[in-house]
Amino acid sequence: MLSQHVLRKTRLPRLSSAACRSSFGTTSVNRTKYDATLKNLKIGRHTRVIFQGFTGRQATxxxxxxxxxxxxxxxxxTPGRESEHLGLPVLPSVRKAVDVLKPHATGIYVAxxxxxxxxEEAIEAEVPLIVAVAEHIPLHDILRVLSPTKHRPIHSILKTQSASRLVGANSPGIISSVGKCRIGFQPLPCFEPGKVGIVAKSGTLSYEAAASTLRAGLGQSLCVGVGGDILSGTGLVDGLKILVEDEETEAIAICGEIGGFAEMExxxxxxxxxxxxxxxxxIAAVIAGVNAVPGRIMGHAGAFALPGEPDASAKSKALEDAxxxxxxxxxxxxxxxxTLLSGSQILSGNAIASLKATAPMQQRRTLHTSAVKRPLHRPCPQKVSPKQVTTESRRSLYLSRDVALNLLRxxxxDVSETPAKVPDSAQRLLAVLINRATSSPCIIASPTTSDTDVAARSFDFDYPIHGTPDLAPILPKIIKxxxxxxxxxxxxxxxxxxxxxxxxxxxxxxxHTLVTAAAPNHNAVKVTHAHLGFDDAALRSGKxxxxxxxxxxxxxxxxxxVSAEPDGIVYIKLGGEKPGTSKSHNIGTLVNGAGLAMNTVDALADAGGKAANFLDTGGKATSETVKRSFEVILQDERVKCIFVNIFGGLTLGDMIARGIVLAFQDLEKQLAKIPVVVRIRGTNExxxxxxxxxSGLSGLYAFDDFDEAAAKAVGLADEKTKEQHTKD
Structure with a gap:
């Protein structure tokens, strides 16, 4: 598959994957004008905010x-309306709202x-800060907004203008605790004025970070949720640039996850x-997705590694080295x-565990706080062959090899009729995909089937509004x-x-294709292998x-x-061993939020347990969704304990608790021998x-602290597994 270095355009003959990733980052030509909008992230009491879709239920x-x-x-x-709502003016267009209300920021609350x-309307009106919270925006729609093409009017190109900054899409928003300004849906009880800045891909992980800093007496300054989509208007580095210059920020928390190069950058x-x-x-960081399934989309639309992108472990190592x-x-x-603000150094994860009396979990990763010289070569990203990638994931569609070849026909x-007979030496790699680092589509070419070949290269191309892209400048290079x-x-x-x-x-x-011009027709290039992935949101949202x-x-x-999908639940089974074995993945997980769900699986592993599944109820989980999640989890015979880890934002803690109690009552027989450990934090915790x-229900355990809850779940699951093993 495609290694990290070919995803960046280069003039150098040869570089290591780490060096190439650094060298091929977004160029100053593409970023100079847009970088001027970074200052727009600095919101506060002065910020005048409007909402697009103002009269809608969610916005209200x-x-x-x-x-x-x-x-x-x-x-x-609200388009077509000019009235009042909540005692405030409603205007029919963003342009008129800019003329009348002089906003500094807009929150987009539309489907x-x-x-x-x-x-695009907000960009054209030159609103300084645009916050897009919507999930399931079709990828190619947002690509047309973000791609730095030369063939579109300058006022409608995000990356080639200097007036508007976009946060999102699929973002929890941006919030200044110091300035009491929220543009998004963060749980307000977790946010109080303080000194920690947060920049995060995951909403639920950022809420956990806020709650943790609040309990530690630190509070927060500015928190930027960059969003969980494949492409984003503001990245982790953008957030870091603002936070290190922010006088109110004394320490920084980063919440990252699998997918893309943002953490490496x-x-x-x-x-x-x-x-x-x-x-x-x-600076401290958490990276979710260490135990993510290769090729699967773990809840967020962008929470997966495209070919050539680093895995979560490589990202953690890079940050440690920094x-x-x-x-x-x-x-x-x-x-x-x-501890770091006090001037103390943290040299290992065990030192962190000792900071909390209720923290039995030992850290697996080593922590560094002093400057560390970066090694010349970073760990290579985990390679994922097409055979390893599952045929389907809720947030995408992967086609199997035969179906993909038929589609190409x-x-x-031109597809080879006898691909199995074509020797590897006669095949070449040719792929079209998204370069997340430059927010552009790109073509990758290699003279062999290996992307690690020294000659393998990546070429971005423009994404025009109409017609086909101009490939003339790059076509001769690809062919060569x-x-x-x-x-x-x-x-x-x-x-x-x-x-x-x-x-x-x-x-x-x-x-992703392999091509050949093998005998007898050397002049006819044919496809011998195809692995194709399509955006699910194009159907889900765009029909x-x-x-x-x-x-x-x-x-x-x-x-x-498959059965979980109609209820908005992302459920992915982990592990493949038989039920009851000593190494069984025996803990069912039920979590709201993709980042938190990935991190729950990772943290359980560090605590000595094995999650049987990834399950994200979504940010708007209801009591019925919780019950349905239990039903899905209980279909797995390996599960000996269920761990519910809920952080309340839009999902209220009391609502989730009622859903759990109702599930117990309705699923009494199924849950009779399956203990449930519940950790509820956040809104109405x-x-x-x-x-x-x-509740008085037997086998139901409530915890506030994650470490205590995880230890209890691991212990109960192992105990039940041993009991079954003894009986068998």
Whole structure:
């Protein structure tokens, strides 16, 4: 598959994967104008906020909370209306709202399929800060907004303008605790003025980080949620640049996860920041997805590694090498940053565990706080072959090899009739995918089947509003790299155009092929292998590409995973051993939020347990969703204990607790021998914990502290597994 270094355009003949990733980062040509908008992230009491979709139910509820908290919301936009709402003006367009209300920021509260147009309208009106919270925005819609193409009007291109900064999409928002300004849906009880800045991909992990710093007496300054999609308007490095210059921020927490290069780029930037700064601010980080399933999308649309991208362990190692204290659970941010702010050094995870009397869990990762010289070579990203990737995941569609080849044939692409007989030496790698680092589509070419070949290269191309992209500047270079001979040039050129056309027209995020010009027709380039991935949100939100998604064969997938989808639950089974074995994945997990769900699996592993599944109820889980989640988990005979880890944001702690009690009552027989450990934090946490404690239900345990809850779940699961093993 595609190694890290070919995802960056290079002029150098050869570099290590780490060096190439650093060298091929987003160029100053693409970023200079947009970088000027970084200052717009500095929100506070002065910030005048409008909402797009102001009169909608979600925006109304959010605005009421935010106004009561102190946010200076001055009005909003609802197309075609000019009236009042919540005692504030409603205007028919963003342009008119800018003229009348003079906003510094806009929160976009519209449906996913409407969000790209709303973002572009705000860019055209030059609103300084645009916060997009919607999930399931079609990838190619947002790609058209973010891609730094030269062929679009400058006012509608995010990366080539200097007026507007985008946070999101799929973002929990941005919040200044010091300035009492919230643009998003963060749980307000967790946020109080303080000194810790947070930049995060995951909403639930950032909420945990906020709650931890609050308990440690540190509070927060500014918290930026960059979002969990494949592409984002603001990245981790952007957040770091603001926080290190922010006078109110004394320490920084990073919440990252699998997918993309953002954490690696952050590590590079932190290394440089520490080298040039006499007293650098202490930084701690958590990276979710160490135990993510290769090729699966773990809840967030962007929570998976495209070919060539680093895994979570590589990201943790890079941050450690840069002098960042890497922890394994966000509840540790408070005590760790408090220790670092006091001037003490943390040299190991065991030192962090000792900071809490109720922390039996030992850290697996080593933590560093002093400047560390980076090794010349970083660990290579884990390679994922097409055979390892499952055929389907809720947030995407992967086509199996035979179905993919048939689709290519239907598109008029020349496919080899006997691919198994083509020797590897005659094949070349040719792929079209997303370069997350530059927010552009790209073509990757290698003269062999290996992307680690010294000649393998990546070439970005423009994403135009209309028509087809201009490949003329890069086509000769691609053809030269593939080195298939002059007679094959016309056929190869046609194939490249066909693949790019398929990528755009069918809204793919990955077209990975192997091609050949083997005998007897050396002038005809044919595809010998295909692994194709398509964006699920195009169908879910945009109601497009129904023909492509009709190719899904659910019979090849796990029935429990498929059955969870209609309820908005992302369920992925982990491990493949038989029930009752000593090494069984025996802990069922039920978590709200993709980042927190990944991290729960990771932290349980560090505590000596093995999660049987990843389960994300989603940010808007209800009592019925919780009950349905129990039913899905109980289909797995390996599960001997269920660990519920809920952090209340939109999901209220008391509502979840009632859902758990109802599930116990309705599933009494199934849960009779399966203990349930519940940890509820965040909004209405005290009420939720009381409901669990007062339920009087046997086998139901309530905890506030994650480490205590994890230790209890591991102990109960192991005890039940041993009992079954003894009986058998």
């Amino acid at each position: 509820a959010n605005a009421k909370e935010s106004i009561a908290w102190g946010t200076n919301i001055v009005g909003g936009v 996913a399929h409407q969000a790209p147009a709303a973002i 952050a590590a590079d930037w932190i290394q440089e920041y520490r080298s040039r700064t006499r007293n650098p601010k202490p 002098g960042v204290a890497v922890i394994n659970h966000p509840s540790r941010f408070g005590p760790v940053l408090k 239907e598109q008029g692409i 790299i593939l080195n298939l001979g002059e007679d094959s040039l016309p056929s190869l050129s046609t194939l490249i155009h066909q693949l790019v056309s398929l990528f755009m027209s069918k809204e793919a995020f990955l077209l 497009r590409q129904a023909d492509i998604h009709a190719l899904r064969d659910a019979s090849l997938e796990d029935p429990a995973e 005290a009420e939720g914990q009381k409901i669990i404690a007062d």
